[in-house]
Amino acid sequence: MKKHNFSAGPCILPQSVLQKAAEAVLDFNNLNLSLIEISHRSKDFVEVMENARNLALEHLGLQDKGYKALFLQGGASLEFLMVAYNLLEKKAAYLNTGTWSDKAIKEAKLIGEVVEVATSKSDNFNFIPKNYQIPKDADYFHCTSNNTIFGTQIQDFPDTGIPMVCDMSSDIFSRQLDFSKFSLIYAGAQKNMGPAGTTLVVIKEEILGKVSRAIPSMLNYKVHIAKDSMFNTPAVFPVYVSMLTLEWLKNLGGISEIEKVNNQKAELLYNEIDRNPLFEGFVANKEDRSKMNATFNLKNEDLKATFENQLKQAGINGLNGHRSVGGYRASMYNALPLESVQVLVDVMQTVEKGA
């Protein structure tokens, strides 16, 4: 039986998607050829790429609004640099809410001046700073919507008055937002969309072309837009699996439907963390808790072996916290069924009864 997969990334994908992906590796579209051995310029693959880009925009409600979707390589980590390369002229404003924001800031500093508008670093990023000022003369404001490692999530995005750039790697397509508030959204596929190897970038075209530096082709969003994400050979398999996941989501009823399930999963687990005297949540303010990654600790270390043994017996995978936080992290991405969370809650209760 398949395990209950709480892995933070690469992470769980819908079983039906894995099945179709496996079939396409052997024989794609009845071509008697594998998806991964045909030309990316072939009609069959060009259709995959177009479909994937259109589905991404459709889910976000950004079709016909001046946005382009790209499937690039280099992970979300390369976007840390590309964003600055393409948008940073005078200075940029960054909100520092975790390891990934911190890394984004480090890359942007290679390109120009960075103003850190607020940070929760001194508290090991266990809350989301609020009431900060965003300089109106900055070229853009950058934030991370969901902090995968620490388990915090931005609930209210600021009205910036300048372009807002967001790393949505670990919560894209998980909840409804007014996505038109953002001028650039990027997300590594391997958290909530597909396998590792491609990054979705959604850009409002009007923000491009405003910096004076020469941009190398592979780092230039305009080049990738002009070539429909095919400037060089795209990551054909990750793009295909991402497309399948986006189709799966559409068949479920889209973001609004998956959000209901995501809310149920988060409520079920956080209620247990708060109720069960053996456990405590890591995040300082409950309103900052992530619905994707729930971080928590076992108060009594003596029960560690018992708890982890029970997890193993229940078929639970990937619950260890990130090394910078410790404890446990339950990643509850779109494809994780509610039943898996129930199995985890049952284990937490079993350990409580035995303690």
Ligand SMILES: *Cc1c(COP(=O)(O)O)cnc(C)c1O
């Ligand atoms: C995982 C993650 C990244 C890094 O993604 P890569 O694709 O490995 O570069 C960046 N930001 C967030 C929020 C993440 O969760």
